[in-house]
Amino acid sequence: MSIAPDTFAFVADLVARRSAIRLEPGKEYLVESRLAPIARERQVSLDEYVRRLRAGAPDDELAGVVEAMTTNETSWFRDVAPFAALTPHVLPLLRAAGATDRVRVWSAACSTGQEPYSIVMALADAPLPVEVVATDLNEQVLARAREGQYSQLEVNRGLPAAVLVRHFERVGAHWRVRADLRGRVQFRRHNLMDAAPPGPFDLVFLRNVLIYFDLPTKRAVLDRVARVLRPGGFVVLGAAETTLGVHDGFERVEAGGAVLHRPLTAPRPPVSAVPSVPAPVVRVPMPRGLPPASPPHLTALRPFSAPARPAPARPLPQSRGVS
Numbered sequence: 001m002s003i004a005p006d007t008f009a010f011v012a013d014l015v016a017r018r019s020a021i022r023l024e025p026g027k028e029y030l031v032e033s034r035l036a037p038i039a040r041e042r043q044v045s046l047d048e049y050v051r052r053l054r055a056g057a058p059d060d061e062l063a064g065v066v067e068a069m070t071t072n073e074t075s076w077f078r079d080v081a082p083f084a085a086l087t088p089h090v091l092p093l094l095r096a097a098g099a100t101d102r103v104r105v106w107s108a109a110c111s112t113g114q115e116p117y118s119i120v121m122a123l124a125d126a127p128l129p130v131e132v133v134a135t136d137l138n139e140q141v142l143a144r145a146r147e148g149q150y151s152q153l154e155v156n157r158g159l160p161a162a163v164l165v166r167h168f169e170r171v172g173a174h175w176r177v178r179a180d181l182r183g184r185v186q187f188r189r190h191n192l193m194d195a196a197p198p199g200p201f202d203l204v205f206l207r208n209v210l211i212y213f214d215l216p217t218k219r220a221v222l223d224r225v226a227r228v229l230r231p232g233g234f235v236v237l238g239a240a241e242t243t244l245g246v247h248d249g250f251e252r253v254e255a256g257g258a259v260l261h262r263p264l265t266a267p268r269p270p271v272s273a274v275p276s277v278p279a280p281v282v283r284v285p286m287p288r289g290l291p292p293a294s295p296p297h298l299t300a301l302r303p304f305s306a307p308a309r310p311a312p313a314r315p316l317p318q319s320r321g322v323s
Contacts, residue, residue: 097232
């Protein structure tokens, strides 16, 4: 099956206008795989379905097409370093910058919830209350995230056995995040092209999202994120993403092996302001009987431990390459 050029052009334009995601030529197969099931439900070919959309379709139908085209790839503790660094390294920096009553986190493009739940699990023993606002464009994946229920295959993707036992309960053949953790996450529909959710936030997880946008859109999104960050707060990007060459208003900061991004106007606490008490040792045991879905997730399953005391943030020199 192949789609007509005008079918692809219409879908690509619709997705770009509504989500800023760019579908470059060569992505016709993606349109086919995502929209063919919708066309089959209506018992028409994909080209005919798109012709009907072009002739005039209700807004919710067009929104459904955009949702179907968004990527929902996710896993638990993806690229483990940002999560491993939260309690022993990032949290002391936030407290030194003024976060003394609670920690607020925005998990953008959260998909089915693995990222925001990973955040609250990583901060489960933090000395401050933790609130996470998790957003996504797709209402269907948000509904799944709010339910917090996952199949055995889904929990196999990066979730250590000890964490599973502590924070999940068995529901038939599935696993559900325990109610106390679900209560710390608020899920909302949000388009990154719109104004950011009400801040301020201490951390913004904006991971594996910018890669789908063109340069002006990346800058605009980072501008909106910077405006809702608390002074001294950080942005966490994906392992293959960087602000270098994208936005000159951020600096790279290393904290316990995690690479963070801080607005240049943010106050920098002196070394003496960072608490000198020993950081708790964070260990994620090797799970037994839960093989990861693919090699990249092996990282999230290896045991790791924090140093004896938190290290202060070190701005890294700007150099070419990815974070």
